[in-house]
Amino acid sequence: MVSEEDYKAKFMNSFVGDYFKNSYKEMVSFFVQEEKLTADELKEIMDMIKHNKS
Known part of the structure; x- marks a missing residue:
């Protein structure tokens, strides 16, 4: 059985x-252009x- 994460x-x-x-x-850019991803959500991802990285 494959785990959900895999x-x-x-x-x-x-x-x-x-x-x-x-x-x-490209995927993130698409969602931003389609207004499916807000600036706040993008900041959260950043x-x-x-x-x-730390």
């Missing part, structure tokens, strides 16, 4: 590869990235 990771890698040319930046 399934999500495989699904997202395939999804981003198929629809966004393997670019998570904070998560900064904290993971």
